[in-house]
Amino acid sequence: MADRDTPWAERTVEVPPQRTADGDVAGVFQRGVAQVGQAPATAPTEPFTAPHEPTGTGWPSEAAHPGWSDGPPAAARQPLGYHLAQLRRGGEWSLLGGLFAFVCWGIWAISARGNLGSPVLTFVLTMLVGVGLFALCRVAGRVVLERQLGRVRRGARVAHLVTGAYLIVVGFAYLRQTEWVVGAWNWLAGWF
Template sequence: MPEQPQWSERTLDMPPQDPWAEPPTSPVQPRPASAAPPQPSPFSSGRAAVNPHPRTQPFAAEHEPTGTGWPGEQTPQERHSLSWHIGQLRRGGEWSFAGLLFAFVCWGIWAISSDGDLTAPIVVFIVSVLVAGGLFALSRLIGRLVLERQFGRVRRTARGSHVVAGLFLVGVGIAHLQQTEWVMTAFNWVAGLFS
């Protein structure tokens, strides 16, 4: 019994089948010497060149919900890990840190210039930092309610909340400087030079 060709050998040697093509002609008969040479076959025997590693990656589209499904069914919310949330809260933190540093320096100038017990200035600074933290949390809550739920935007950073907290701390620092007598005297003297 002759050996059967493998599947790949059988399919590669066969020309493609076209349902609308003309039926195949009979096998080639020896032609007379005076006849015109036959046209070469468009099919050649051999193996197709297959690139096992294509140069381009297949295009993958992101899934977009179509709105189909049971009535009233909501799409499940994407759950993120705690480290993802902490990383999101850290983005933009340079604004809060800059405001905190400015407020601390201004508070230090005011506290040193007060010539008294430092208990009250320390309590004032701690309360100021706690209020800045509360403003940060409040602005995050407002952003969640307005931007995420009302407008459907995804927030990837906490930059806006950090800016709000940083601006508050800069205002606290300026208020401390306004309560320092020698700083205001120097400020008024410099401002008098330009007026």
């Protein structure tokens, strides 16, 4: 009946003393003293390992559960600064095209000798089309290069080159609408 009065956490079971090969007594319980000894002799010396044999059963495939895969973990998302640095690579081409378009637009707008509201709106819309073209090139590059071909893009050089070429063509279009520039071009072409 003494077991009923003591809480279960304080109950102990007495184990009869056992003699080891050296003749020492082992297995005697002492309150507050941890029993540290050798591993039992029956324990295997090497852990059990078996070769893996794929049977075709087990976890579902990647197609069944996206996000689960047997391959290496997906690349971690890059910080925003990394993506902005990628967008800046090749930016000199867009800058050069934008500067050329701006100078040609300025020549065209000044020679019009009128209200500058319409030419400013025209230039702003031209630049917005250039930004849209740049974005379209980036999306096409992502779909074709990264997803279809599995390549990593290291910058935006091609998108900037296409945008710069577009802006240079727009600049020449502005010059072709300027009367005195066309006259000077025809005069120079007459010499050759």
